[in-house]
Each structure stands twice: as structure tokens, then as C-alpha cells.
Amino acid sequence: MPRLFGTDGVRGLANRELTAGLALGLAQASASVLTQGRRAELRRSQGRRPVAVVARDPRVSGEFISAAVAAGLASSGVDVLDAGVIPTPAAAFLIADIDADFGVMVSASHNPAPDNGIKFFAFGGTKLPDEVEDRIEAYLDRDVLMPIGGDVGRIRRFADAEDRYIVHLLGTLPNPLAGIHVVLDCAHGAAAGASPRVFTDAGAKVTVIGAEPDGININDGVGSTHLDNLAKSVLEHGADVGIAHDGDADRCLAVDKDGNIIDGDQIMAILAVSMAERGVLTDRTLVATVMSNLGLRKAMADNDIRMVETKVGDRYVLEALGAGGLSLGGEQSGHVIMTKYATTGDGILTGLHLVAEMARTGKSLAELASVMTVYPQILVNVRGVDHHALHSDEVIAQAVTDAETELGDTGRVLLRPSGTEPMVRVMVEAADQATADRLANALAEIVRERLAN
Template sequence: MARLFGTDGVRGRANDVITAELALSLSAAAARVLGAGASGRRAKAVVGRDPRASGEFLSAAVVAGLASAGVDVYDAGMVPTPAVAYLTADAGADFGVMLSASHNAMPDNGIKFFAAGGHKLPDETEDAIQAAMGESWQRPTGADVGRVHQMTDGATRYLSHLLKALPNRLDGLKIVVDAAHGAASEVSPEVFRLAGADVVTIGARPDGLNINDGYGSTHLDRLQVAVLAQDADFGIAHDGDADRCLAVDGEGNEVDGDQLMAILAVALKEQSQLVDNTLVATVMSNLGMLNAMHDLGINVVQAGVGDRYVLEEMRAHGYSLGGEQSGHVIMLEHGTTGDGVLTGLMVAARVAATGKSLTELASVMTRMPQVMINVKNVDKDSLDGHPEVRRELDLVTAELGSSGRVLLRKSGTEPVVRVMVEADTAERAQSVCEGLVKVVERELAL
């Protein structure tokens, strides 16, 4: 059987790949694996979801699967993914479950698990859950079945946690919040208001069908227009489950995850809170960020793509800050996973504390021109070690030298190969990238 879990949980087309039957079986298996440590007591799980229409029946199936396996379920309703991670730890739950396909379009959905303490699962635990799906098991009956409770204060508890993490108030700032019609549509604007900011909201009217539809971190054009029209200091954009954050400065320019991490790394270094003067990024981070951090005496450790791998590196060495160019940023003192609302708050706090604009703060690094093309309809599993692709990659890498870099990787969530090139000019990056794409298409054609 092919591996069910991808880079971030189990994801696919809802009611096609991600069915109620799958959700029921997967959650019952997860209950047996993740709840095994609850010796002598009933295991406890927190469940949340984003506003997708399919999340209504899928969360019902997950809750049913967990309770049928003897787990007491605390249903937090519509909350961001990082809220489920936080609540799992705060409530002393044995594990948590989030129903979301993150930045994917509405027809998709996904199931993510958090271990006790709110941490994402290692590969071996995911494999154990998948294996348990095919095993026979003794179902509890009578008083031993799980009970289902509504965690009506989940969003409020998460909001209170965010406010406690904030180092200073945001009075005097005007901020546009784009919630992607997603899980943070209520929480994010509210916490910025409570922190003192003047908040303008867009993309915050979820109806179950419009999540990520023209709004959010993958569609920044509306946020750019709103920031300029409202004469705002800056804007922030979440994705559907709000585990990521991108920004738009007061001049309408995009500020990506690398820039946000650079801003926060500099702030933490100044406050002697950047452990070992180290930032954990991924292989996708822009070379301009790596160069800027080097010049500022900040080490950068690069992990695999996916905030779970960033977190693994952070936990292994006790690092305090890490994240991805896509906007997943982890501040380990305050959270165990990428948190787009927390990231936005911390960047806003830096703007307020320094009196500098986001434009000025983001100028700590200069992004090198970067081009990425997703190559579809190819055999992505043949990418590693393919001789012709490897030969072309070595030639291009040697040609670019220190003036750029190349990365080829297969997506963990989609059937594509990603070709990424950075170079000293946009034209050169585009030309090199297109040349590599042709080689991948030819050599890995299905």
C-alpha cells in the first residue's frame, strides 16, 4: 500500500480521496496509536477544522472514529491549525486532530495529527497509524466508549495565549488583515484589535465554499490594493488554516516568509533571545536571506521542506526561530507549529517598537530573483538519482557558481516536480529554469 501521509498529514479531494470512511478508519487507528500512553485512564483528543463545507461531515467522521475507539473528544469547532496545536498542549490532551487542506482550493481537505504537547508526528508514528488501519482490534462497549464535548472556549483560550506572547502593544498601527475566508476569519482580526491596532478586514466571510478563493497568502493582489486604498501601515495574509503568514508593506510590496524570518531573527538577536544565534530555514529559502544572515552574524541551518522538518531541527538543538519562505514561521517559545497569526503579531510588534516601517525592516535582506516552475504529468518518484537529470543539474549548478543556485524536488502534497532557480538577474533565472524544465519533462515523461 502506498504511503498515505504526505508532507503535512493526509490530503486530497474531499469525498473522493478523503472520504468519510477514510476519516473514520484513520481516526480510529490514530486513537489506538496516539492514545496508547493513556494507561489507566481514557485518552483525550482535541479536534478542530477550517470552514470548508466538507469539513462538516469529515470532522463528524473523525469524532465518531475517535469516540468509537474509546477516546474522549473535545470539539473546538472552526479554529486555526496552530490553535489545535496549542489547545492540545493546554488541555493536556493525548493528541489533536485538524481537518484542513491549508492553502489548497475548497474541493480538497486533509487530516493532520498532533502528538501530546501539540507537536507534529514523526514519519514512523504516521507509518504506525497507517499500519493500524489494517489491523483487527477490540472495540470498547458500554461505558468504555468515548464521550464528545464541545470546547466552546477554544478560540478564546488561543486568543488569550497570543496576547500573552506579544511583547508590546500595537497602538497607532493601521493593519489590513486578509483571512482567506478561512479558519482565522474571527480570531486574527480580533486579536490585532485587542492589541491596539486599527484593523481593516478582507477575506473574512467564510461560507464553506470560498476558502482561499482569490484571497489569502496565495492571492496577495487584493491585499496590496486594500493596503494602498486604506493608507495602511501594512497588511498580513493567512492561508486557509492560518498556519502561515505573508505580508504587504505600506508601499504595496510583497514581504515573504524569508523576509519575515529575517526581521524576527534580527529582533531576537538584539534581545539575546535567538538561541545560538541560529535561524532554521529550508532548502527553499532565498539565497539573499542566507547571505544577509551571514553578514549579520546569524547562522542559518537548512532543513527539508515542510515546517515539521524545521521543527524537528529546532527541537533537536533547542533553536528558538525557524520557518519557510511560504510563511510558516515557528517561534518555539510560544508555539509548536507554524502560526500565521502569531507571526503577524510579532512582526507588527517589531514595527511598533522600532518606529520603522515594514519596508525598512524588510530591507535587511535583498531577495535574489527566483523562478519556480511546477512540472506536472511526470514520474516524480524517478527524480532522485536519474542520470540525465543529475547531469544537467550539475552543469547548470557549475555555470551559476556563487551567483545563484538550483533546486529540484518532488512535492510532498502534489503530483509534481518543482524546479527552482535563483540567479543574479530575473532573465537568467527564467532561462535556466525553463531549460531544466524541458529536461525534466523529457526524461521523466509518463
């Protein structure tokens, strides 16, 4: 049986794979697992019940799924603070801010509206390690907590949830955003309330698009996966910068005043150089995944900044940040983590600090982004192959060596097996697109021939 939890919680088509019954069961199982230990024992000895924050993005299925989650928690003796529609990073922040025992976010991030997901955060607002998720999954088949009378949990509205989060964000800024015109694309998602407020309060002139969620339009042609409308709006309004969030606002991508896309790698490069200059980049180190562009590696080397690489996935970035006590990391997708202020990626926080650097330096976003040269990159997915044999095939290994020799220090080759299906991902970066395309397609064909099932 496949693992229920994926790379970021449990996701599926709402009311098909992700039902109210499953949401209720997961909530009850999480209550059994996440209320164990000394902390929970101390609360009980003081006559207090465990507390959980529950939040969601605005997709319509979130209403019944979050209700089922709250019911499952309360029926297990957990007091629920219902924060309503707020960004994922806001939920994580609030768990730590009010000293809650854990929290649940109902969201499918950048996925279309029919999908939904459930992700759990531990005490302190941190994501759960795999082994804890596995324990929750295992508890789905066990007896659940069934208190009675006054021991059942209460469900209350978390009335000032968004206000607390906005005050926190404003408190992180090194300088105001005065003089900067920002277009915000809120993806008709969870950022629609908080992001325009916080950018305005920080001093920016703000134009907003994608901020009319109706439950079914989340990520629909807007947000960080659809940047054309943002670029068009920036040009139409003569704005200085555009900031795009995804549905649950844990990501940030940008466009400059000419409508050019600034991706997560470029954003990390800008923030890393700024933080290093100001002496707040811990150990002058940036954490990024193996998929980050070669240009980021070269930019960091040119600025005497060390770069630590991880596997693809924000949880691996978080692990490396925590292990080294580091302050900045992220992914090309715009999932950027600033550990001084957040326990997960925060698209609003990232956008604020990116625009703050424009205000601080007086430079345009294009000027700031010029610290990094983006190398042409192509990714080819080779499906239906024996991906487990990838690293033991000598012919493939020699083909990779030959490609790397041709590229020298002007490019990079990465072959990696999928962790979930019989597929190999072939990625090539080169000084020009034609070379990248040629080498990637040639390597993909060799993989297809050598590992065919």
C-alpha cells in the same frame, strides 16, 4: 498501494477520496495507536479515559468529517473536546494547554473548498513522525477498540477554546501594536474569528477582509495565495501593513504600505534579526529549507546569524528546530515556527510579531524588509522523467557545475527530484531575472533529454 498520509496528514476531495467512513476509520485507528504507552496506562489506572481535542476550519465538509472523527474517537473510548472552527495552531496549542492525549484537525489548509484533510497531533501538540502515521494507517485493517457501557467516550463542546488561544497569543508579544494600521485578510477561513480580535486587543487599528466564511468560499480569491485584494485594500485604506493568512491560519504573508509583497523568507529575516538583537534567537541560528532565497542566506551571514538548511516541508524544519533546541524556522511560503510559543507554524502569531517589530522600531515594513535583498528566482518542473537517476547523471552534473561557475556568488542552482511523481524541479536564482530564466530553462532541457522515460 500508495501511502495514505501525505506531507501534512490525509487529504483528498471530500466525499470522494476523503469520506465519512475513512474519517471514522482513521479516528478509530488513531485511538488504538495514540492511547498506548505509560501515559495511557496511568490514566486508565486512575479511572480516566484518554482525551482528544477535535477542531476544523469552516469549509462545509468539515462538519460531517469532524463529526465522523468525533464518533470514531468516542466509540473507541476517547473523550472528545469539540473546539469547533479554530486555526490549526490553536488546536495544537490547546492540546498542550489542557494536557490532552492527542488531537485532530480537519482542514485542507490553502486548498480550495471541495478538498479537505485530517491531521493528527500527538501529546504536547506536536506533529506525528512518519512511523506513527504508518502505524495508524496499518491499524485501518485491524480490530479497533470497542468499549461498552460507561467506558465509551463522551463528546463535549470546548467552549473557551478560542479565548484560551487569544490570551496565549497576547501573552507572547514583546510590546503593544499601538499606532499601526493593519489590514487582515483571513481567507474566509479559520482565522476569521481569532485574528481580528487579537490584533485589536494588541492595540492595532484593524481593517478586515476575507472574514465572512460561508463554508464554500474559503481561499477563494483571498488569503495568502491571492494577495492582490490585500494589496488593494492596504492602498485604499492608507494602512501601514497587510497580513494574509491561509485557510487554517498556519501561514502568514504580508504586504507593505505600498502594496509590495513580503514573503516568508523576508518575514523570517526580519524576525531573526530582531530576535538576535534582543538576545532571544537561540544560538543565533535560523532554520530554513533549501528553497529559501539566496538573499536570506546572505542577509543572515551579514548579521552574523547561522542558517541551517533542511529538505522542503515544515516537518523537516520542525525536526531541525527540535534537534538543535532552536527558536525560529520556516518556509518561503510563510509557514513560520517560533518554538517558544508554538509547536507548529502559526500565521497569527507570526503576523503579530512582525507588526510588533514595526511598532518597536518605528520603522515601516519596507524598511525592515530591506535587511534582505530578494534574488530573482525561477522554478521549472520537468515532468515525465526518470527522477531517480538525477544525481547519477554526469552530463547533468557538469551542466549544473557550469551554471554555478557562471553565477559565482551572485546566484544559486538547485535540482531535486520529486518525492511523489516522476518529476525533477529545477530552481535557479541570479542577480537578474533574464539570467535566472536562461539558465533554468537550459538546465531543464538537459534534464528532459537525459532522463526521458
